Amino acid sequence: VYHIASTTAPVNIATLKYWGKRDKALNLPTNSSISVTLSQEDLRTLTSAATGPELKQDKLWLNGKEESLESERTQQCLKGLRKLRKELEDKDSNLPKFSNWGLHIVSENNFPTAAGLASSAAGFAALVVAIARLYQLPQSMSELSEIARQGSGSACRSLFGGYVAWEMGEKEDGSDSKAVEISPLEHWPQMKAAILVVNASKKDTPSTSGMQLTVKTSELFQERVKNVVPQRFTHMKEAIEHKNWPKFAELTMKDSNSFHATCLDSYPPIFYMNDTSKKIIKLCHAINEFYGKTVVAYTFDAGPNAVLYYLQENEAKLFAFIYKLFDKVPGWETKFSNQDLQEFL
Numbered sequence: 001v002y003h004i005a006s007t008t009a010p011v012n013i014a015t016l017k018y019w020g021k022r023d024k025a026l027n028l029p030t031n032s033s034i035s036v037t038l039s040q041e042d043l044r045t046l047t048s049a050a051t052g053p054e055l056k057q058d059k060l061w062l063n064g065k066e067e068s069l070e071s072e073r074t075q076q077c078l079k080g081l082r083k084l085r086k087e088l089e090d091k092d093s094n095l096p097k098f099s100n101w102g103l104h105i106v107s108e109n110n111f112p113t114a115a116g117l118a119s120s121a122a123g124f125a126a127l128v129v130a131i132a133r134l135y136q137l138p139q140s141m142s143e144l145s146e147i148a149r150q151g152s153g154s155a156c157r158s159l160f161g162g163y164v165a166w167e168m169g170e171k172e173d174g175s176d177s178k179a180v181e182i183s184p185l186e187h188w189p190q191m192k193a194a195i196l197v198v199n200a201s202k203k204d205t206p207s208t209s210g211m212q213l214t215v216k217t218s219e220l221f222q223e224r225v226k227n228v229v230p231q232r233f234t235h236m237k238e239a240i241e242h243k244n245w246p247k248f249a250e251l252t253m254k255d256s257n258s259f260h261a262t263c264l265d266s267y268p269p270i271f272y273m274n275d276t277s278k279k280i281i282k283l284c285h286a287i288n289e290f291y292g293k294t295v296v297a298y299t300f301d302a303g304p305n306a307v308l309y310y311l312q313e314n315e316a317k318l319f320a321f322i323y324k325l326f327d328k329v330p331g332w333e334t335k336f337s338n339q340d341l342q343e344f345l
């Protein structure tokens, strides 16, 4: 007899970046972060977890292929979930002893891994929630986010849809470092996101080692963490709550730039954006200048692909440029003047 539970978890993209750990073992961040979760119809991980007395070992299949569960991070998540289940079983002796049995986990992304998107966030979030459901754990999503965080920091934000904050917390044991919802997706239905895939291959420097190097070597990073992010965190939350699009867009672009600046300030420097990424940045500013208002905001994670945010009402305005200019690749102009843009309309 098997017991089974399933769930989906969305991909989230940070608009205020998590970059830096204060505790590597517990995966505790040096700053709070904010993300916007993309629509589950487009980008999500679907995970099912099964257990039964016949299952002796834990096993995982990812997109149809068996994968190892041996990584320390995955083990930490499984250990945390089993511990919570064991607490329930100790309280109620009628409960089946799930915590002693093996787990079979099947996980599938509905987007190609080659899209160059970090899938670890949705992956760990779905793994934790599927097993928590299977184990019928009473913990809230915020409480479960503490376990997902140990799989991958950004994963804790994928336990919620919409606008999510990961509060860095202060405690040494990490018990106050968790995700909380700022607003659900329906709060701001006009908000849209587009991903421009610049390069679909795997990133050069994995985020875990990249952020370790930044923490160790960048002075600019110290300034970011102490004097930039705390205020920005409050202001971005306010911009979301008040649906202040120009403010939200400005803070999002500035934070992406600030994060990549600390990468460049690391020693040896880390480059995630390439020339095409930089052209996208210039294009976005040129578009906003052309229309005399904020039409688009960009953000880049630990790779060259752009995520653009815009309001539904401006979709045609934005894509008028994107489509026409993309047709012109590889002969992109590095500088877009108002006149250049005018010609494309």
Ligand code: DP6
Residues within 6 Å of the ligand: 013, 014, 016, 017, 018, 019, 027, 033, 118, 120, 151, 152, 153, 154, 155, 207, 208, 301, 302
């Ligand atoms: C640039 O969550 O992948 O996307 O905790 O080491 O697994 P680990 O790092 P990860 O880092 C994400 C970095 C980022 C910014 C963000 O998502 O906030």
